[in-house]
Amino acid sequence: MAAKPNVFSNVLSPFAWRSRISRLATVLAGLWVLGTVLWSLIGLNAEALAGVGFTDPALYQEKSGYSLDGIGKVYMGREIAQVMGHQGAGWLERSGRASSEQPRRLVEALNLSPTDVVADIGAGTGYMSFRMTPFLPEGKVLAVDIQPEMVEILNYFKEERQVDNLDAILGNEQNPNLPEQSVDLVLMVDAYHEFEFPNEMMTGIVKALKPGGRVVLAEYRAENPLVMIKPLHKMTQKQVRKEMLKVGLVWKETKNLLPQQHLMFFEAA
Numbered sequence: 001m002a003a004k005p006n007v008f009s010n011v012l013s014p015f016a017w018r019s020r021i022s023r024l025a026t027v028l029a030g031l032w033v034l035g036t037v038l039w040s041l042i043g044l045n046a047e048a049l050a051g052v053g054f055t056d057p058a059l060y061q062e063k064s065g066y067s068l069d070g071i072g073k074v075y076m077g078r079e080i081a082q083v084m085g086h087q088g089a090g091w092l093e094r095s096g097r098a099s100s101e102q103p104r105r106l107v108e109a110l111n112l113s114p115t116d117v118v119a120d121i122g123a124g125t126g127y128m129s130f131r132m133t134p135f136l137p138e139g140k141v142l143a144v145d146i147q148p149e150m151v152e153i154l155n156y157f158k159e160e161r162q163v164d165n166l167d168a169i170l171g172n173e174q175n176p177n178l179p180e181q182s183v184d185l186v187l188m189v190d191a192y193h194e195f196e197f198p199n200e201m202m203t204g205i206v207k208a209l210k211p212g213g214r215v216v217l218a219e220y221r222a223e224n225p226l227v228m229i230k231p232l233h234k235m236t237q238k239q240v241r242k243e244m245l246k247v248g249l250v251w252k253e254t255k256n257l258l259p260q261q262h263l264m265f266f267e268a269a
Contacts, residue, residue, distance in 0.1 A: 011043075023187035069232045072179055075198050076243055081232035083194045092124045102258055106189070106218060107131050109255050109263060115139045116184040119208065121176055121201075122146075122191025126154045126166070133165050140165040142183065144176050174200040178208035188259070189218040193235050202247040206268060215249055215266040218258065227260045237262055 061074040070079040097103070112118065112132065118141040120129045123143035132141050143166055145155050154168035171177045174197045186205050195201045205215065220227050224235035240262070241251045249266040259261065 044136050069230045081193045084145050092127050103131055105257055119183045119186045121188045124150055126157050128189050142167050142169055144169045144171045146171050168207045180207045181210050183208050184213050186215045187252050192217055194220050206247055217264045218261045220261050
């Protein structure tokens with residue numbers, strides 16, 4: 001009598017399934033890296049996406065065609081990125097950010113004086129703002145954001161953490177709403193590339209600087225295609241320096257101490 005076929009003979013063992021899933025995950029990860037590199041090389045450059053050079057005497061140009069993560073508006077050859085809304089507040093407070101961005105090293109690199117007044121522009125939830133307040137026992141942080149919801153979050157954290165030397169300020173797309181010659185240092189962490197009116201906003205920031213005041217930008221490195229950030233949310237050093245010079249800020253140094261970001265220091269000419 002012939003043996004009955006084993007109905008389980010074609011069913012993979014748990015080990016085999018795990019092996020297949022592992023291989024699939026490896027392939028998908030490889031495709032993600034390859035796609036990111038190719039995307040950066042062939043289409044992510046803001047000037048290429050914009051399709052225009054900085055030849056128009058107008059301050060801003062409109063980009064024709066589809067914009068990926070951009071607002072269709074070009075400034076000095078760079079398409080401006082979309083603003084991350086308050087719905088992304090959780091991303092700003094993600095647990096892995098401390099290791100991937102090393103904010104402690106960033107704050108220490110600022111060489112803050114105890115009496116400094118620091119403006120954190122695009123402060124969001126205050127991730128960087130609250131890390132600076134302990135260094136300013138006789139100074140303060142002016143945490144500026146253009147979204148009322150973010151300012152509400154800032155005030156909530158301020159009360160919860162019982163921080164006295166932080167003021168949350170509601171700015172707008174063209175003005176940080178800071179008094180003239182009121183701040184010693186302006187910090188922008190992954191924010192500048194989203195300014196809808198960068199020239200107007202930076203003009204207001206420069207006016208807010210005290211004599212000898214500094215401007216510091218942290219931006220993800222667009223020169224590195226392996227930095228896994230959306231292309232328009234990264235900037236090259238060359239582009240940042242060009243745009244800062246436009247408003248009278250002179251590059252002083254770049255500190256290469258962060259894993260993925262440029263940390264660039266400027267002063268008024």
